[in-house]
Amino acid sequence: MLSASEHTPLLRLTGISKSFGTQAALHPLDLSVARGDFVALLGPSGCGKTTLLRVIGGFLRSDQGRVEINGADVTDLGPEQRPTNMVFQGYGLFPHMTVRQNVAYGLKIARTPAEKLSQAVGEILEMMHISGLSDRLPRALSGGQQQRVALARALVMKPSVLLLDEPLAALDLQLRKSMQIELRNLHREIGGTFICVTHDQGEAIALANRVAVMNAGRIVQEGTPEDIYQRPSNAFVAGFVGESNILSLTRQSGSCLLAGNIIPSSGPDGTVAMMIRPDDISLVEVKPAADISLYGQLTDAVFMGDHVKLIVAAETGDMLTVHRSRQAWHSDPIESGKRIFASWSRDACHILEQS
Amino acid sequence: MSSIRSRDVAAVAPSFLVWTGFFFAPILYLLVVSFWRVRQYKLVTDASFDNYLLAAGEYRHAIVFTLVLAALVGVVTTVFAFAMAYMIRFHAGRFGNVLLFIALTTLFGGYLVKIYAWKGLLGSTGIINQALLAAGLISEPISWFLYSPFAVVITLVHFLLPYALLPINAALRGVDDAPIEAARDLGARPSRILIDVILPQCERGILTAFALAFFVSAGDYVTPQLVGGTDTFMIGNFIQSQFVNRMNAPVGAALAFATLLMTLFVVALVSLLYRRILKACAT
Numbered sequence: 001m002l003s004a005s006e007h008t009p010l011l012r013l014t015g016i017s018k019s020f021g022t023q024a025a026l027h028p029l030d031l032s033v034a035r036g037d038f039v040a041l042l043g044p045s046g047c048g049k050t051t052l053l054r055v056i057g058g059f060l061r062s063d064q065g066r067v068e069i070n071g072a073d074v075t076d077l078g079p080e081q082r083p084t085n086m087v088f089q090g091y092g093l094f095p096h097m098t099v100r101q102n103v104a105y106g107l108k109i110a111r112t113p114a115e116k117l118s119q120a121v122g123e124i125l126e127m128m129h130i131s132g133l134s135d136r137l138p139r140a141l142s143g144g145q146q147q148r149v150a151l152a153r154a155l156v157m158k159p160s161v162l163l164l165d166e167p168l169a170a171l172d173l174q175l176r177k178s179m180q181i182e183l184r185n186l187h188r189e190i191g192g193t194f195i196c197v198t199h200d201q202g203e204a205i206a207l208a209n210r211v212a213v214m215n216a217g218r219i220v221q222e223g224t225p226e227d228i229y230q231r232p233s234n235a236f237v238a239g240f241v242g243e244s245n246i247l248s249l250t251r252q253s254g255s256c257l258l259a260g261n262i263i264p265s266s267g268p269d270g271t272v273a274m275m276i277r278p279d280d281i282s283l284v285e286v287k288p289a290a291d292i293s294l295y296g297q298l299t300d301a302v303f304m305g306d307h308v309k310l311i312v313a314a315e316t317g318d319m320l321t322v323h324r325s326r327q328a329w330h331s332d333p334i335e336s337g338k339r340i341f342a343s344w345s346r347d348a349c350h351i352l353e354q355s
Numbered sequence: 356m357s358s359i360r361s362r363d364v365a366a367v368a369p370s371f372l373v374w375t376g377f378f379f380a381p382i383l384y385l386l387v388v389s390f391w392r393v394r395q396y397k398l399v400t401d402a403s404f405d406n407y408l409l410a411a412g413e414y415r416h417a418i419v420f421t422l423v424l425a426a427l428v429g430v431v432t433t434v435f436a437f438a439m440a441y442m443i444r445f446h447a448g449r450f451g452n453v454l455l456f457i458a459l460t461t462l463f464g465g466y467l468v469k470i471y472a473w474k475g476l477l478g479s480t481g482i483i484n485q486a487l488l489a490a491g492l493i494s495e496p497i498s499w500f501l502y503s504p505f506a507v508v509i510t511l512v513h514f515l516l517p518y519a520l521l522p523i524n525a526a527l528r529g530v531d532d533a534p535i536e537a538a539r540d541l542g543a544r545p546s547r548i549l550i551d552v553i554l555p556q557c558e559r560g561i562l563t564a565f566a567l568a569f570f571v572s573a574g575d576y577v578t579p580q581l582v583g584g585t586d587t588f589m590i591g592n593f594i595q596s597q598f599v600n601r602m603n604a605p606v607g608a609a610l611a612f613a614t615l616l617m618t619l620f621v622v623a624l625v626s627l628l629y630r631r632i633l634k635a636c637a638t
Contacts (some may be wrong), residue, residue, distance in 0.1 A: 105551070
């Protein structure tokens with residue numbers, strides 16, 4: 001028989017809103033996080049994602065709404081009483097304490113017996129590969145090492161929810177990539193529930209199994225990284241997550257017209273957007289019958305390392321971005337200035353309501 | 356190579372002159388003089404420790420009294436200044452700078468004005484005694500308010516507060532929010548955060564504030580003269596009298612150096628205690 005806790009989400013936010021003065025930072029929003037999820041709160045700066053994380057952690061009180069963790073209402077509890085721990089942006093390590101003292105602090109506050117404490121601290125230092133640094137002060141550590149200490153300090157508390165505020169933002173690109181993999185592995189290994197704030201869509205997709213895209217104080221779409229990428233619910237999400245071509249169309253009695261192509265789409269008449277991912281578009285010399293195509297001129301080809309980015313000036317006046325793999329480009333290059341059809345299948349176009 | 360050298364010399368020469376003219380030379384001269392003696396109102400070179408023996412004997416009581424009083428002023432000033440700076444840092448928001456400015460503007464009033472103000476407040480016909488009388492809390496004026504060590508302490512604390520506020524304010528500004536929030540996140544209550552996170556990071560600012568208040572108090576001779584009454588003599592009064600009334604610079608210099616040595620010792624001791632006490636209180 002399943003206990004009640006296995007049915008209820010680990011974290012449930014209901015009707016959370018927050019204003020700073022007259023500025024609304026969060027409009028009433030709901031969010032549920034299941035046990036074991038790795039959730040990314042993704043959005044541009046100022047979208048309210050950090051405010052939301054701080055509400056979950058108890059650092060900010062929401063104006064309205066409820067925060068429940070493990071079925072218990074924690075809305076009125078401060079961070080010291082919540083089963084959450086945070087990895088702060090910039091890490092927030094205690095500068096006057098050694099690595100070991102930093103990591104042991106929470107357990108000491110909780111009056112953990114000395115033997116148990118030193119075992120737990122030793123294990124987590126080992127797990128984060130920082131055992132050799134245990135007597136160093138934070139200022140003697142590199143950014144990546146400080147990041148590990150901050151993670152160890154939070155994880156040693158075995159939080160119900162681990163909160164990460166732009167955890168990798170301060171690291172250089174290469175270190176960021178390797179820490180992403182490590183964070184994923186860590187999450188898999190300890191099986192905890194992580195909530196991570198990031199403005200980097202690549203990071204959100206790489207890390208999380210659920211992504212909540214935020215804009216202007218609202219969660220505009222929530223789903224798996226694949227959902228968000230393949231089926232963005234509106235033009236904002238399409239533009240923010242991954243590269244995309246967005247064409248503006250007019251819908252009239254159930255279909256949209258695009259330079260001779262008829263695309264059926266149900267919904268009210270008016271302006272809609274069509275989104276096509278750059279890797280879904282192919283460039284061909286003969287107009288394909290079944291697909292949607294636009295006639296245009298190749299204006300530029302930019303070598304991006306693993307792929308080539310092609311810019312096509314379409315007959316509609318839109319500039320289309322098309323991706324081609326490096327191999328495909330080398331075996332069949334197209335010279336700049338050439339007139340060509342940009343075409344894509346009907347499955348590849350997503351009609352988005354204007355938001 | 357040589358051109359670089361002469362440029363280096365030119366770069367440090369002004370500061371070297373200032374250091375030498377205002378600090379090294381006078382201190383060194385005074386140190387040398389403290390081993391001399393006065394014979395028939397004239398300085399005579401010598402190399403005797405007699406002046407220091409005098410300081411350790413006849414003046415020991417005055418030195419100890421001065422150190423105790425100055426340490427008390429130092430501690431009270433530092434605690435008050437910390438409370439003020441803590442409010443500015445954590446609770447005053449954008450009014451913090453206004454508060455700081457208000458505290459610092461009292462420096463414009465000068466030193467003597469504050470002393471006379473306290474004379475007016477603490478005297479038997481002063482505002483405080485009159486108010487207590489009117490409220491019926493006392494039946495006759497409290498005489499030890501003025502012309503007492505108490506008056507010296509309260510006057511010096513008031514005078515030194517803005518100075519002590521500056522280093523502590525700077526230290527508290529240097530404490531980031533994130534470690535404080537991290538401590539909360541790890542379960543620490545405000546009092547624990549103060550002891551475990553804030554105070555250790557403010558060590559230098561707090562000790563600087565204490566040393567400043569302590570040194571100035573230990574060397575002061577105007578305040579005890581004006582509000583200390585006939586029984587409160589601090590070592591500064593004796594040093595002043597040696598230089599001015601008795602024309603005995605060697606004894607005055609020896610007293611000054613003996614006091615300086617002792618004050619340095621006290622500051623070192625307080626620094627050590629600060630760390631020890633915090634460590635003992637730490638989680």
